[in-house]
Each structure stands twice: as C-alpha cells, then as structure tokens.
Amino acid sequence: MQIIRQPKVYDVCIVGSGAGGGMAAYALTKAGADVVVLEAGQPWDNTKDSAMLEWPYESPRRGASTPERPFGEFDACIGGWEIPGEPYTRAPGTEFSWWRARMVGGRTNHWGRISLRFGPYDFKRKSRDGLGDDWPIVYEDVAPYYDEVDRLIGVFGSKENLPNEPNGLFLPPPRPRCHELLVKQAADALHVTCIPARLSILTRPLNGRAACHYCGQCNRGCRVNANFTSTNVLIAPALATGKLTLLTSAMVREVTIDRTGRATGVTYVDKATGADVGVRARVVVLAASACESARLLLNSKSTLFPNGLGSSSGVVGRYITDTTGTDVSGFIPKMMDHVPHNHDGVGGMHLYMPWWLDNAKLDFPRGYHIEVWGGTHLPTYGFLGGMHRFPAGGGYGKQLKEDYRRYYGASIGFSGRGEMIPNDDSYCELDPAAVDRWGIPVLRFYWKWSEHEYRQVKHMQETFRALIAAMGGEVFAPMPTREQGYGIAAGGTIIHELGGVRMGDDPKSSVVNRWCQAHDCKNVFVADGGPFVSQADKNPTWTILALAMRTCEYITEQMKKGAL
Numbered sequence: 303m304q305i306i307r308q309p310k311v312y313d314v315c316i317v318g319s320g321a322g323g324g325m326a327a328y329a330l331t332k333a334g335a336d337v338v339v340l341e342a343g344q345p346w347d348n349t350k351d352s353a354m355l356e357w358p359y360e361s362p363r364r365g366a367s368t369p370e371r372p373f374g375e376f377d378a379c380i381g382g383w384e385i386p387g388e389p390y391t392r393a394p395g396t397e398f399s400w401w402r403a404r405m406v407g408g409r410t411n412h413w414g415r416i417s418l419r420f421g422p423y424d425f426k427r428k429s430r431d432g433l434g435d436d437w438p439i440v441y442e443d444v445a446p447y448y449d450e451v452d453r454l455i456g457v458f459g460s461k462e463n464l465p466n467e468p469n470g471l472f473l474p475p476p477r478p479r480c481h482e483l484l485v486k487q488a489a490d491a492l493h494v495t496c497i498p499a500r501l502s503i504l505t506r507p508l509n510g511r512a513a514c515h516y517c518g519q520c521n522r523g524c525r526v527n528a529n530f531t532s533t534n535v536l537i538a539p540a541l542a543t544g545k546l547t548l549l550t551s552a553m554v555r556e557v558t559i560d561r562t563g564r565a566t567g568v569t570y571v572d573k574a575t576g577a578d579v580g581v582r583a584r585v586v587v588l589a590a591s592a593c594e595s596a597r598l599l600l601n602s603k604s605t606l607f608p609n610g611l612g613s614s615s616g617v618v619g620r621y622i623t624d625t626t627g628t629d630v631s632g633f634i635p636k637m638m639d640h641v642p643h644n645h646d647g648v649g650g651m652h653l654y655m656p657w658w659l660d661n662a663k664l665d666f667p668r669g670y671h672i673e674v675w676g677g678t679h680l681p682t683y684g685f686l687g688g689m690h691r692f693p694a695g696g697g698y699g700k701q702l703k704e705d706y707r708r709y710y711g712a713s714i715g716f717s718g719r720g721e722m723i724p725n726d727d728s729y730c731e732l733d734p735a736a737v738d739r740w741g742i743p744v745l746r747f748y749w750k751w752s753e754h755e756y757r758q759v760k761h762m763q764e765t766f767r768a769l770i771a772a773m774g775g776e777v778f779a780p781m782p783t784r785e786q787g788y789g790i791a792a793g794g795t796i797i798h799e800l801g802g803v804r805m806g807d808d809p810k811s812s813v814v815n816r817w818c819q820a821h822d823c824k825n826v827f828v829a830d831g832g833p834f835v836s837q838a839d840k841n842p843t844w845t846i847l848a849l850a851m852r853t854c855e856y857i858t859e860q861m862k863k864g865a866l
C-alpha cells in the first residue's frame with residue numbers, strides 16, 4: 303500500500319472528535335500541545351444546519367425518519383445503525399446493533415444530555431457483590447475532573463446528598479412540567495426517589511454561551527449553543543487556541559509502530575481522494591468510541607504485535623457492555639382534555655428517578671434509573687400513533703380529529719436504564735472474512751444477556767406498570783413474558799456501549815492502566831468509553847469526559863517530564 307507520509311510531527315494525534323476526542327483536544331491544546339484531530343465524519347454547522355426552529359409542516363415528511371436520519375429527518379446526527387460501506391457483522395444468534403456517528407462532535411450532536419456522575423459504589427462493584435471487576439481507581443480520583451467538567455460545560459440539577467449519586471456543581475434545574483408533577487406524586491406514593499433531572503443544558507448563561515430558551519428541540523442541534531456538543535463547547539475553543547489542526551473525512555486505519563514498539567502516529571484514508579496518509583505524532587490518543595478504538599487496536603498489527611496493539615493480554619474487544627433498557631407507556635385519563643398551558647422546557651426530562659432500592663432484598667444485582675417522557679410536545683410524524691389504544695380512540699374524519707385533540711398530551715412513558723455486568727460471552731473481534739470499503743477489517747459482535755439483566759428488566763416493567771397505575775392510568779401493552787426477555791432492548795440499542803479496552807493495574811487482564819495508557823505501548827492512550835471496567839446505573843458520557851480530562855492532564859505532565 304502506498305502511503306503519503308506527512309513530514310510534520312505533532313505532539314499529539316487524536317482519533318475522533320466526539321465526547322472523548324473533543325475533551326482531549328480541548329485539554330491538550332489549552333495546555334499548549336500541538337494537536338491534530340482526525341475525524342472520519344464531516345463538519346456540521348449548528349448555526350446553519352440545525353432544524354431547531356422548523357415546523358414539522360415545513361417538511362413533506364413531517365419529520366419522519368430517513369435512511370440517513372434514523373431518529374427523524376430533523377435530528378442533528380449524521381450516522382446510524384448501518385453506514386453504507388462500513389459494515390459490521392454478528393455471530394449467529396447475536397442480537398446487537400452498533401450506532402455510529404460520522405460527523406465532527408460525534409454523537410454529542412444529538413445525545414440526550416443526561417449527565418450523571420458515577421458514584422463511589424460504581425467503581426468498586428466487585429468488592430460489594432462479588433461480580434465483574436473493580437476499577438483500579440476510586441470516585442475521589444475522578445471527582446475533581448467531574449467538578450471541572452461541570453464548571454466548563456454546565457449541568458443543571460439539585461444537591462440531594464444521596465450516597466451513590468454524587469452532587470455536582472449544578473445550575474438551577476427547570477421546574478417540572480404538568481405531566482412530571484403527576485409522575486412525582488405517583489413516585490412519592492410508591493416511595494420511589496424522584497428528583498430534578500441532571501442535564502448538560504444551560505439554565506443560566508455560562509462561559510459566553512446563552513441560557514436555554516426552552517424550545518425543547520435539543521436533538522435537532524441547538525443554534526444558540528445552550529446545550530453541550532463537543533463541536534461547539536470543546537473543539538471550537540481548541541481551534542481558537544491556534545494549536546489544533548482538524549482533519550475531517552479522515553478514516554483512521556491503524557496506529558503505526560516503530561521497531562522499538564513505540565507508536566509513531568497513525569495512517570488514515572482520506573475519504574475524499576481514497577489516498578492513504580501517514581500522520582506522525584509523539585503521542586496517539588484513541589477516542590473513536592469504545593468498540594471502534596478496540597477495532598483500531600486490533601487492526602494495528604506489526605512484527606512486535608502480530609495480534610494487534612495492546613492485545614498481549616488478549617482482552618482487547620472483551621467485556622463490552624451496554625445499558626439494560628425497557629420502556630412502558632400508558633394513557634393517563636386525568637391528563638385528557640387539558641387546559642392549554644405553558645409546557646415549554648428543555649429537550650429532555652425535568653425529573654428522573656435514580657436507583658433507590660437495596661439489592662439485598664431483590665433477586666438481581668445492581669440497579670437502574672428511570673427516565674420520564676410524555677405530556678405535550680411539538681407533534682411530528684407518528685404523533686399519537688396507535689390511537690386505537692386509547693379508549694374509544696380511532697376511526698375516521700371528524701371523530702378521529704376530535705380524539706387527537708382530546709388525547710393529545712395524555713400519555714406517559716418510563717424508560718429503565720440499568721447496569722449490565724460484563725460477561726465472557728459479550729465481546730467483539732475482527733471478522734476474518736469481512737472488510738469495509740477501504741479494505742479495513744470490520745468487527746464481529748457476540749452478545750449474551752445473563753439472568754441478572756433479565757431479572758432487572760422484569761423489575762423495571764413491574765415498577766413502571768405500578769407507577770402508571772398510581773397515576774390512575776392504563777398501560778398500552780401487556781407485560782412481556784420471560785420468553786420475550788421481559789422486553790429487554792437488544793444489545794447496543796441503548797447506545798451506551800462501553801469496555802473492550804478496559805483499564806486495570808494488571809497488564810495480563812487489562813489493556814490500559816489507570817491513566818488509560820496502553821500497557822504495551824506507553825505513548826498510546828484511550829479517551830472514550832473503551833477503558834470502562836463496568837457500566838453503572840448511570841449514562842456514561844459525563845464519566846468519559848472526566849476521564850478524558852484526567853488522562854490528558856497526565857499526558858501533559860508526562861510530556862513535560864520528557865517521559866513520553
């Protein structure tokens with residue numbers, strides 16, 4: 303293969319510009335490093351490209367999804383479950399889907415912005431229940447970086463002093479909306495802890511960014527930067543330092559290694575020309591998303607590392623996890639025929655329910671949090687779909703229109719988001735027979751839920767049904783059976799895939815050390831969800847950001863000492 307080799311040697315080369323890559327670019331350029339970011343996707347300008355203020359009737363599809371926009375045509379994320387020319391495969395019997403973004407900022411362009419810290423228990427789960435593995439670090443190691451992320455990016459919430467839901471440096475939370483007040487009443491009646499949500503959306507101006515004006519369209523991309531995207535909150539200030547070179551449509555193929563086993567940089571495919579280009583750097587930071595970083599390591603084969611970089615332990619690609627999830631929704635008669643009222647809010651929930659129970663009294667380990675949706679929203683394609691599920695709903699013409707008016711806003715939904723325990727049967731490896739359009743070997747996934755996850759999801763279903771009953775409502779669908787997995791969402795579909803490059807003190811059982819530095823190659827680091835030892839009952843991105851910041855502080859110190 304002919305490679306166009308660039309003469310320049312950067313201090314750091316970062317692969318990916320999502321949550322992890324954006325934070326790495328921000329932290330390293332602010333520390334004075336000369337950085338190049340290679341991003342497989344394309345630029346996207348929220349001030350011009352966002353559909354934040356478009357009416358659904360301005361589109362012939364009313365916002366329905368398209369192949370390029372599986373979450374609806376107004377959604378901000380370029381990418382999807384399937385990307386033309388970039389396949390992945392599944393072992394027979396495996397149900398796993400892999401969402402990939404292909405744009406500057408990665409998935410932070412349309413993520414839900416639920417921004418939760420992991421708690422002290424989450425780093426030491428094996429010590430508490432004997433399952434999985436402990437992290438080599440504790441909450442206190444990460445806490446100062448969580449604080450810094452809160453200050454830099456902004457997150458609203460409330461100080462609750464719960465043992466495993468650490469307080470942050472919160473902006474004031476928005477007030478609950480009508481349907482959320484009813485949820486709070488039901489939760490209180492059932493003794494389910496229900497508190498203000500924690501989202502990285504500004505309720506006060508911060509660091510030159512405007513406060514939210516409550517249009518509720520965060521997933522379309524915020525034109526005023528009131529919510530967090532890597533693009534505008536991390537990459538933009540990194541570019542402003544003059545220290546960042548951002549190369550887009552640059553699909554990294556592998557990390558290159560010299561004869562001493564030190565990384566010299568990466569090679570990438572310039573998607574515009576198809577040319578292979580070599581970039582040189584003193585340090586390589588992989589932040590291409592957890593599974594893609596595992597793929598890059600496995601594809602970085604050399605004489606010294608014939609099975610791929612970092613794989614002397616044999617655990618690259620192993621112990622991948624996703625959040626467990628299931629949903630229940632229902633009709634709430636007391637929300638019918640509602641009095642028109644101001645229902646404005648952020649593009650996400652104003653309340654949530656953190657894990658509140660004691661596992662000693664349950665038949666499954668670990669926990670889940672509950673997300674809330676429902677009430678009135680800007681109606682788009684598919685709104686109030688399944689009208690026949692409402693009492694006497696459906697039909698044609700005038701009657702149907704009246705039903706839409708009557709039932710608009712009278713439904714509620716709960717989503718459980720819980721902790722999966724890593725297992726030996728859930729992993730990814732290179733498929734020996736499949737390559738992408740550039741000839742790069744692709745991942746093959748293996749996936750299996752254990753009885754722990756099925757029991758946890760059964761509990762979610764029962765709890766959500768009890769909450770809807772406490773609201774005086776009727777659930778839309780019957781309880782899924784054991785044969786239906788109690789309605790557990792397929793692996794990968796909650797889009798919180800983590801692990802595959804896990805951290806640990808022992809190079810025999812982990813890929814990176816406590817600083818997310820490869821055991822086998824000291825100038826390679828991983829700054830995405832790959833190093834996670836375990837999930838938690840929290841969404842992962844706030845921890846990806848805090849760990850990426852911590853890793854980059856370590857890189858800066860080591861470079862100053864001449865150790866890298």
Ligand SMILES: Cc1cc2nc3c(=O)[nH]c(=O)nc-3n(C[C@H](O)[C@H](O)[C@H](O)COP(=O)(O)OP(=O)(O)OC[C@H]3O[C@@H](n4cnc5c(N)ncnc54)[C@H](O)[C@@H]3O)c2cc1C
Nearest residue numbers: 318320321322342408409414415416554591830841842843
């Ligand atoms: C709809 C949705 C809702 C979500 N909601 C939440 C939430 O509420 N809270 C939460 O904590 N998390 C949420 N997440 C998950 C969150 O988006 C991810 O945890 C986070 O973005 C991961 O950051 P990352 O940097 O690892 O990867 P990404 O953000 O995916 O960025 C990776 C980047 O690397 C690039 N890349 C990949 N391969 C290569 C390559 N070979 N060469 C060059 N570049 C490459 C990609 O193009 C991409 O831009 C949500 C995700 C989705 C899709």
Ligand code: SF4
Nearest residue numbers: 514515517518520524
């Ligand atoms: S709800 Fe707020 S943060 Fe979200 S898009 Fe609208 S103004 Fe921006």
